[in-house]
Structure formats: structure tokens, C-alpha cells
Amino acid sequence: MLSRPTVVVLAAGKGSRFTGSAHKLEQSLGDLSVLGSTLRSAIESHLPVVVVVTQALATSASRIVAARDVVVVPQELAALGMGHSIAAGIAARADAPGWLLLPGDMPMVKPATLLAVAAALEQHPVAYAQYQGRRGHPVGFAAELYSELMMLSGDEGARRIIARYPAVGVDVDDPGVLLDLDTEADLVAMRALHEATRARPGAAGNG
DSSP states (O other), rough: OOSEEEEEEEOOOOOOOOSSSSSSGGGGTEEEEHHHHHHHHHTTSSEEEEEEOOOOHHHHHHHOOGGGGEEEEEEEHHHHHHHHHHHHHHTTTTTSEEEEEEEETTTOOOOOHHHHHHTTTOOEEEEEEEEETEEEEEEEEEEGGHHHTTTOOOOOHHHHHHHHHHHEEEEOOGGGOOOOOOOOHHHHHHHHHHHHHHTTTOOOOOO
């Protein structure tokens, strides 16, 4: 069995609200793409990482993580919603002691945040990051919920599972847990925050 929870980066969505010429996850953010930045933060946590993509983003993902850690789902299934992507990522690391679900469009989540949520799974079946009382990502699930996670499909995310089991919020000093990329305005704001974060002393590894 893998000794630590696996970070499952979910990057198979259409990103239909983003109106730019390229997919939102391929937009630049510092020296990497948005997806690349999310993956870099996940890797810097030193937790195992797997990324779920459609074929269109498989090459981009493979530049950051090993090919064995890239799970490609058919576009037609990904288009139905996040459920299939979650199940595909869980299945790829079925022997893990837990999984942290991290959307690919959340590159500002700090590696330390991932570690904090992973640690909470040692005592709780469900854990999630929260900043100033607001629930964010990642959301973590212990291995005991494997069967229920594998049953997810279509537009059914993990909210039903979160509602059924005791979930603990992990307070983190990380506003990135609330910041996702849906629109071009989000991208402008994210780039500004990224530059400000990287410019701070000791900010290396903040994504």
C-alpha cells in the first residue's frame, strides 16, 4: 500500500466559461501554464500525484509528471461531468490510503496546505481545506470511502459523500484554496496574485 494519500489533480473539464482562444489550463502563469503550476505545487508537497486529463491536455501534463501518472479519460465521458474523472483518478491509485481532490485550475494552493489536509485523513474519513471559515480545496477522502468514490459518474461530484460522512475543516493560511479559474477576469487576478506571491521573501513553492 502507498504510505501517503495521493493528490488527484482533476483537469478533464471543458472550461466552457473561459472565453480565451486556448483552454484555460493552458494559459500562462509565471513560467508554466495554469495546469503546470497546479501540478508543480502538488509535486512540491512530496505526496504522490496523478492527473486526470482528456487527450487534448495529455502532452502538457506529461511535461510535468511522468507518463504513468497521467490518466486520460475520453472526451465524451469527461463532458458529462466530474464524477467519471474522480473515479478514474481514484482507480489509478486504488492502493493509496486516501486521496486529495484538487481541481487543475487552482494553482495557488500551497504544498503545505495539501500536507495539512493529508494529515487530517489519518483521523477523519473526509477533510477539506478552509480559509477564514470558507470551505475550499483540496478535499480529502480516506481509503474506507473507495467504493463510494468509484461509483461516482456524470455530473455527480463528491458533495453527496461529504454530506454523508463526518468531515473536518482544516484551517490554513492559504487564500489559494478559494481561488479557481473560470473567466478571463479570474486569470488576470490570478496572475497578479501569483506575481505578488513569488516576489515575497521565502515565497518559493507557493505555486
